[in-house]
Amino acid sequence: MHEQQRISHNSQHIAIIGTGLIGASFAAALRANGYCGYISGCARQQETVQRAKELGYIDIGSTQAAEAVKGADLVLLAVPMLAIRATLEEIAPHLAPGCVVTDAGSVKGQVLQDAQDVLGDLVNVVPGHPLAGKEHSGVDAADETLYSGQLVILTPHKTTATAAIAEVTALWQLCGARVEVLEAAHHDRVLAATSHLPHVLAFSIVDMLSQHQARDEVFRFSAGGFRDFTRIASGDPVMWRDICLSNREPVGEILTDLLEHLQHVQQLIEAGDAQALESIFSNAKTTRDSLIVKYQRDLTAQQAARRKADSVDDQVKK
């Protein structure tokens, strides 16, 4: 192994399985923020491996996950949700003793289950979910600032070692992310409401309208509001299919709640109940406006923190 600068983490060799947007941005952010350890990478296509090397994200690469994880202190699985189990099966016999395993999937209960089944215990397993992304995918879309100021939720098991959680936390913080720890089932319920349900709705409404008898006019007469509302329907269909199927129960439950709520609203419209309807719409507007105000405030606080950090950094350099 080679020299490295010690920060607050211990990993001297990190393996990234899946050097797409999420995995390569993790490497890019680590490098940009002073990580001097070794990074090995794996992608299905040799050209992706090559590109990740050219861009300086990984030191060595392979199309074989088993090869990439050899000797690693920590492995990040940045592969599609439904590929996690097979990847775990592939790497399990090759993991160094004590190697920490984390991931970046959108559903966490499933990952804990897969890891328990394949690895036998969860001592070194720290499932993670970075709430970050962008429209484009792939290694060329990787961005060292992707996680800057963004939330990463970790969902370790109660049997997971504290040191493993601390290590994954330190690396994400090095990437500029804010880290929160949640119970996996709770994460999956909350994300079903705030992310999976909106995606199911956006996909469903666009699919339905594509079969509307006045389809052409429906889309021709759609304005900016409709474009924003349906932006998430431009997401990756396979990824979102897998998320829905991996988080079947919570998504089903929140969808049931919404169907009931919509039926209620429909009855109010039918009955012409102006007061009740206004009350629902007003509450939504108030909630949404305050959410945005809060978000802007958080963003400003983050920017201030970054400016302060930069300024300290400048002073250190001087």
Place this chain on the structure above:
Amino acid sequence: MHEQQRISHNSQHIAIIGTGLIGASFAAALRANGYCGYISGCARQQETVQRAKELGYIDIGSTQAAEAVKGADLVLLAVPMLAIRATLEEIAPHLAPGCVVTDAGSVKGQVLQDAQDVLGDLVNVVPGHPLAGKEHSGVDAADETLYSGQLVILTPHKTTATAAIAEVTALWQLCGARVEVLEAAHHDRVLAATSHLPHVLAFSIVDMLSQHQARDEVFRFSAGGFRDFTRIASGDPVMWRDICLSNREPVGEILTDLLEHLQHVQQLIEAGDAQALESIFSNAKTTRDSLIVKYQRDLTAQQAARRKADSVDDQVKK
């Protein structure tokens, strides 16, 4: 009356009832594009009238609609949907013979019905719906480019005079808008799908999540996708209540369709039908992506048309 430059329209005196964003932007756009006629305006508040005068949008103003329409060749009702009928009743005895009446409401069948009931015939009635708006409302948000390149849908009755339709068309075109003529009931069905339904959904989902047991986390963990998806829930609750109630049947029907579609998707998730789910999500993505490509193309074409118009204009000036 005073001098005016003849373009392709005939109105020498336009009355705008409601000098908020929509009404005042109509005046601003007319002025900016060479309309030299007389514009009278009406607002409920004297200070709004005063402000519209100060900003040069209207020549004379009143808080009384009956006063503002006197002698007008054309009246634009830019008042809330459910205020249209009362406004028609107020102005009816004061309209000059042959005065064209148009409006800017989001639901058109209701306006035709109101006009028929109040005015007795629809010869000079040309309901209109500009598909334009912005986050802020009020006279100070008025913008001479609000309608530039945007669609305005006119929904005259079969008994409406061709000259009246031509006049309203000419004025919107002068504002830079593209005009299409549709049957009112068809307009209301299409807009129920593309505008009213998304608003009902966005309001409903935010209202529901505001009552979620993990409410704080739901909103704290919401990312950019959720913010875009719910942007329209920051719309005016009273305006959207009125739109839903004025377009009760088409909104109810499309909501029924969506509920059925969502129940179907829910069953697919529950059954783990990956193939059917992917097919729906993929179709949505393809549809949405092509919609955006088309929109960008339209926008580019409009920009090119404007550049050409500017260049012709420059040559004329030389």
